[in-house]
């Protein structure tokens with residue numbers, strides 16, 4: 001595959017290495033000051049850029065009929081707009097808040113646990129995410145997906161980073177040097193605590209997942225998620 005990298009920072013560089021190892025070619029490495037020159041030669045584009053540029057990058061790909069994978073977080077209020085644009089252009093689009101296999105399994109585990117705990121009112125849920133200090137958005141996209149998984153399977157209605165009301169899930173975001181991404185869910189009662197936790201040891205898992213998603217998207221039309229790519233039920 002010929003790949004356009006939209007965003008050539010920490011993630012873009014790991015994705016480049018893994019893509020080359022898997023026999024792909026990079027035809028565009030775009031940072032903030034670069035144009036889209038080279039995009040037309042690409043079979044697929046992979047966007048790991050910044051919250052403010054994701055919508056423009058995705059729109060440009062869909063307008064140019066290039067399948068697009070986006071891992072950029074912090075722009076989700078415009079997700080439905082991008083879905084509509086993809087459908088209008090009959091394009092191909094995958095957004096994932098987290099492309100690692102481990103976190104996608106963790107999403108399933110989180111939903112299952114939330115459903116089980118929804119009958120047990122003596123437990124109160126809360127979440128913690130820890131990332132490196134360069135991260136621009138908080139809470140992380142992964143934490144928002146995890147909160148959504150709890151909301152869909154319990155009485156909780158929303159999440160907050162402030163003091164939570166009864167119907168709100170509290171998310172604490174910590175920023176510590178060199179942490180690739182750690183997410184924990186806690187269920188606390190007066191007598192005990194249940195904790196589930198995913199710890200990324202590096203960015204390799206995110207990057208491999210994005211390249212696997214790009215390979216999977218070839219020849220397909222529509223809007224998909226990592227659940228489709230990994231065939232998770």
Ligand SMILES: NC(=O)C1=CN([C@@H]2O[C@H](COP(=O)(O)OP(=O)(O)OC[C@H]3O[C@@H](n4cnc5c(N)ncnc54)[C@H](OP(=O)(O)O)[C@@H]3O)[C@@H](O)[C@H]2O)C=CC1
Nearest residue numbers: 007008009010011031032049053071072073097098099206
């Ligand atoms: N879904 C997932 O699995 C994961 C998602 N992420 C997300 O991916 C994103 C990138 O993370 P990371 O690589 O660590 O961030 P970095 O800050 O290291 O890299 C961001 C890159 O985007 C570039 N950029 C800025 N504006 C544009 C633009 N208009 N077009 C194209 N590129 C642009 C920056 O260029 P310049 O240097 O010139 O400013 C830089 O190269 C974040 O939103 C992060 O949350 C991260 C890991 C996993």
Ligand SMILES: O=C(O)C1=N[C@H](C(=O)O)C[C@H](O)C1
Nearest residue numbers: 073097098135140141142181
């Ligand atoms: O910015 C990061 O680094 C990460 N961002 C994603 C997120 O916001 O969830 C995924 C991963 O946790 C790393």
